[in-house]
Structure formats: structure tokens, C-alpha cells
Amino acid sequence: MQHLADRDAAHDSHFDEHATRLTALEAFQAALPNLDLQVGRQAVSFTNQSLHTRVLTSPRPFPTAPSVFCSLESGSGVTGRWDARAFNITAQGFPLFCYPNNIGDTSSWSNIPVSRLALTIG
Numbered sequence: 001m002q003h004l005a006d007r008d009a010a011h012d013s014h015f016d017e018h019a020t021r022l023t024a025l026e027a028f029q030a031a032l033p034n035l036d037l038q039v040g041r042q043a044v045s046f047t048n049q050s051l052h053t054r055v056l057t058s059p060r061p062f063p064t065a066p067s068v069f070c071s072l073e074s075g076s077g078v079t080g081r082w083d084a085r086a087f088n089i090t091a092q093g094f095p096l097f098c099y100p101n102n103i104g105d106t107s108s109w110s111n112i113p114v115s116r117l118a119l120t121i122g
Contacts, residue, residue: 011089015122018030020079030085031061032121034120034121034122035119035120035121036062036063036066036104036119036121036122037117037118037119038058038059038060038062038066038117038118038119039115039116039117039118040056040059040115040116041073041113041114041115041116042054042056042096042105042113042116043111043112043113043114044096044098044109044111044112044113044114045109045110045112046108046109046110047108048106048107049106049107049108050100050103050104050105050107051097051098051099051100052097052098052099052101052109053095053096053097053098054095054096055093055095055096056086056093056094056095056096056116057092057093057095058067058091058092058118061091061092062091062092062118062120063089063091063120064091064120065089065091065120066091066118066119066120067118067119067120068086068089068094068116068117068118069116069117069118070084070086070096070114070115071084071115072084072098072112072113072114072116072117073112073113073115074112074113075085078100078105078107079107079109079112081100081101081102081105082098082099082100082101082107083099083100083101084096084097084098084099084114085097085111085117086118091093096114096116098114099102
């Protein structure tokens with residue numbers, strides 16, 4: 001019985017931690033009522049290329065062109081030495097540009113996830 005009581009107390013503690021985090025997140029959002037934030041992930045695949053671009057569209061248009069941050073989530077070998085960024089950003093989307101740190105290197109990718117965060121603060 002004591003084991004069950006201890007587990008119940010642990011769950012209550014975790015619930016309280018999540019409730020505290022949620023309250024902090026709600027306070028942050030309330031402090032920035034004009035924050036428009038969108039996140040996403042795109043699996044990228046290509047064969048034997050020295051760079052790769054793909055147009056990504058925002059799930060819903062922003063009121064103005066957002067700031068966009070991109071990051072490779074994983075990759076091994078040569079793929080781990082590549083970067084990703086956005087360019088020509090508009091309210092509707094942007095081209096994702098994947099490129100190697102060593103100019104001229106070629107690589108092949110198979111479903112490498114690239115994450116993005118786009119935001120405006122009106």
C-alpha cells in the first residue's frame with residue numbers, strides 16, 4: 001500500500017511541476033500578446049548534391065515577414081557537417097537552403113529532419 005501512496009505523491013508532484021510550467025508559459029504569452037509563433041519539421045532527402053533548396057510554406061500567413069531559424073535535427077557522417085537556413089523570407093513562406101560547411105562537398109540525405117521556428121512580434 002505504501003508503494004502506491006508513494007507513486008501517487010510522485011504523480012502529484014509531477015502534475016504540480018507541469019502546472020507551474022503551464023502558468024509560466026501563459027504569463028509569457030500574455031506579456032507578448034502580439035507574438036505569432038509557428039514551428040515545423042520537414043524531412044529532407046536528396047542524392048549526391050552540393051546544396052539543396054526547397055520552398056516551405058507557412059501553415060498560415062504571417063502579418064509580415066517573420067524571423068526564421070532553421071536547424072538540422074540529426075545526421076551522421078558528412079551530413080553532420082551541413083547547415084540549413086532560410087532566405088528570401090515572406091509572410092507566406094521561404095526557401096529552405098541546406099549547404100555543406102566545406103564548399104563543394106556532396107552528400108546524399110534520406111529523410112533528415114530539419115526543424116524551423118518562425119516568429120513575429122507585432
